[in-house]
Amino acid sequence: MKLVVVLVLLVVGSLLFHWWSPWWFTPLASNWGTVDTTVDITLYITGFVFVAVNLFLAYAVYRYRHKSSRRAKYEPENKSLEIWLTGLTTVGVVAMLAPGLAVWADFTRVPDEADVVEVLGEQWQWSYRFPGEDMQLGEVDSRFTSPDNPFGISPNDPAGADDILVRSADLHLPLDRPVKVLLRSRDVLHNFAVPQFRVKMDMVPGSVSYVWFTPTRTGRFDVMCMELCGIAHYAMRGAVIVDEQEQFDSWLAQQSTWSELQGVPKGDPVAGEAQYAVCASCHGAQGEGNKAMNAPRLAGLSAAYIKRQLEYYQQGIRGAHEDDTYGQQMAPMANVLTSEASVRDVSAYIANLPEQEVEATISGNPRRGASHFNSCGACHGARAQGNDALQAPRLAGQQDWYLKQQLANFRQGIRGTHEQDSLGHQMVMMSRSLQNEKSIDDLLSYLNSL
Structure with a gap:
């Protein structure tokens, strides 16, 4: 009888958990309502079988329980029963698979009028590319990939000159327009998934896969990598922002084309020397930093990183949080640069400053810190070289006191929580993997040893 009670409770508990479960599909935001229908069909069929089999098992255990007054009848075969079970199983399997095959046929049949956008996945970020006025995406090849050409656009294909490049985790799309999303990986296996759109597809290095959908409501929807792609896989997040057509056109017009990016002149360190005079009052004449002024060392940082941080301060992405006292001081200084x-x-001048030794101010266990650095090294390099x-x-080579301060800012949400700071979002998650202040000190001690 105990087994009978357990089986009945299992069925009742499963049904109650289903009806009262807090876990449901996110509200649909695309044309793929048929995906939900196929899942529901599968759930109803498997749910019915689960209930029927377990209740029958409970009945059989009770009905044919052991009694000393009767003996079991041995019946090795029952042709009629086997035919019925095979037939019902076949009907159930067909009922589950047929709707999915029909939806898959639609999933692979892209409308002729669909817009095109390319998604580039890499450890651990998303980038996007739109065709320009010629409505054609230029040729890409891995041999052309470099820090200055992350998309690998061929310099020999004129069709790529007007391609619109979005080096950000946020992808904007217009409402009620079908879009074909070309999927390409720069390094390892990724998977592009937007749960609200009911689409997901692997991104295999060396090939181009695709999905298509029509956004049906405005809003911000999560982009996730659903393939284990490395140590920071969980931090590979982005967003699809669905706009009205007018807002989308305005956003797209603000993005740069490949030819425009190629035409941007490199920074002139000679011209930058005079402009650095304002920075030197806090950061030192040689960018050596000044702890008394809470100004970190700048020498040794790349021009690209310095440029991005200055732009973040100017745009209010960094230094706008009410608890970021020193960031608020830095924001008006960045705005002194008016062009x-x-x-x-x-930025070019700072990148050319000579490096100097820095004094360690934090003590910890570098050996334990090396294990913590495994996560950091996935992005910042095996020797923290960037x-x-x-x-x-x-x-x-960066001051440990400054790194500790910035880790605290990330952990507390003072830095990295602005919606446009996708890289900061990753750092928030990564910094919180450090369990306590001791693990932070160990990490910084290891960095001091490099």
Whole structure:
């Protein structure tokens, strides 16, 4: 009888958990309502079989329980029963598979009028490419990939000159327009998934896969990698922002084309020297930093990183949080640079400053810190040398007190929580993997040893 009670409770508990479960599909935001229908069909069929089999099992255990007054009858075969069970199983399997095959046929049949956008996945970020006025995407090849050409656009294909490049985790799309999304990986196996759109597809290095959908409501929807792609897989997040057509056109017009990016002149360190005079009052004449002024060392950082941080301060992405006292001081200083050229020039000058030794102010266990650094090294390099391709700055040679302060800011949400700071979002998640202050000190002690 105990087994009978357990089986009945299993069925009742499963049904109650289904009806009262807090886990449901996210509200649909695309044309793929048929995906939900196929899942529901599968759930109803398997749910019915689950209930029927377990209740029958409970009945059989009770009905044919052991009694000393009767003996079991041996019946090795029952042809009629086997035919019925085979037939019902076949009907159930067909009922589950047929709707999915029909939906898959639609899933692979892209409308002729669909817009095209390319998604580039890499450890651990998303980038996007739209065709320009010629409505054609230019040729790409891995041999052309470099920090200055992350999409690998061929310089020999004129069709790529007007391609619109979005080096951000946020993809904007217009409402009620079908879009074909070409999927390409730069390094390892990724998977592009937007749960609200009911689409997901693997991104296999060396090939191009695709999905298509029509956004049916405006809003911001999560982009996730659903393939284990490395140590920071969980931080590979992005968003699809569905706009009205007018807002989408305005956003797209603000993005740069490949030819425009190629035409941007490199920074002039000679011109940047005079502009650096304002920075030197806090950061030192040689960018050596000044703890008394809470100004970190700048020497040794790349021009690309310096440029991005100055732009973040100017745009309010960094230094706007009410608890970021020093960031609020830095924001007006960044706005002294009144042109894009001046930002490029001062960044180039800082990148050419000679490196100097820094004094360690934090003690910890470098051996334990080395294990903590495994996660950091995935982006910042095995020797903390930085990686411009991943937009990860150099950590080796930076003052430990400043790194500790920034880790605290990330952990507390003072830095990295602005909606446009996708790289900061990753750092928030990565910094919180450090369990306590001791693990932070161990990590910084290891960085001091590099």
